[in-house]
Amino acid sequence: MSKVGVIMGSKSDLPVMQDAIDILKELNIDVEVDIVSAHRTPEKLFDYGKHAHTRGFSVIIAGAGGAAHLPGMIASLSPLPVIGVPVKSSNSIDGWDSVLSILQMPGGVPVATVALNGAKNAGILAAQIIGSSNSDVLNAIIEYKEGLKAKVIESSKNL
Numbered sequence: 001m002s003k004v005g006v007i008m009g010s011k012s013d014l015p016v017m018q019d020a021i022d023i024l025k026e027l028n029i030d031v032e033v034d035i036v037s038a039h040r041t042p043e044k045l046f047d048y049g050k051h052a053h054t055r056g057f058s059v060i061i062a063g064a065g066g067a068a069h070l071p072g073m074i075a076s077l078s079p080l081p082v083i084g085v086p087v088k089s090s091n092s093i094d095g096w097d098s099v100l101s102i103l104q105m106p107g108g109v110p111v112a113t114v115a116l117n118g119a120k121n122a123g124i125l126a127a128q129i130i131g132s133s134n135s136d137v138l139n140a141i142i143e144y145k146e147g148l149k150a151k152v153i154e155s156s157k158n159l
């Protein structure tokens with residue numbers, strides 16, 4: 001079974017990153033969560049990025065704020081797809097610093113960047129990547145999207 005690695009630069013990112021963990025669990029996808037700081041634990045970052053693909057992960061979701069180097073550095077080290085979550089953290093000026101640090105990657109080293117604090121979409125995107133070669137996960141995504149549609153139709157009845 002495919003596994004998603006959810007990592008973040010600090011425990012202070014967890015309230016945002018929890019949305020990715022929750023939706024992945026809802027979609028019955030194995031998740032392994034860790035704190036990996038690009039600046040405070042660079043050796044751990046290197047080890048994680050170098051070995052994630054040998055540890056059963058299919059996708060990595062990496063969230064960080066401010067000078068958010070974690071997603072890009074993991075992408076530079078790993079052959080796996082990396083989804084970046086810009087976090088509006090205590091050291092972030094207005095969120096743009098987090099967004100641009102993760103978004104503006106050089107050619108050859110992509111990070112699929114979601115919206116500011118958009119961890120839920122990161123989880124869904126990771127599931128969709130896995131679902132492209134796993135029919136159980138694909139069906140879970142189809143069901144999830146049907147649920148979204150049903151909620152909108154239901155809400156429009158109560159106006």
Ligand code: RP5
Pocket residue numbers: 008009010011012013037063064065066067068087089090091
């Ligand atoms: C970043 O610095 C982390 O990803 C976090 O968003 C931010 C603040 O970290 P703490 O000072 O709260 O540990 O590296």
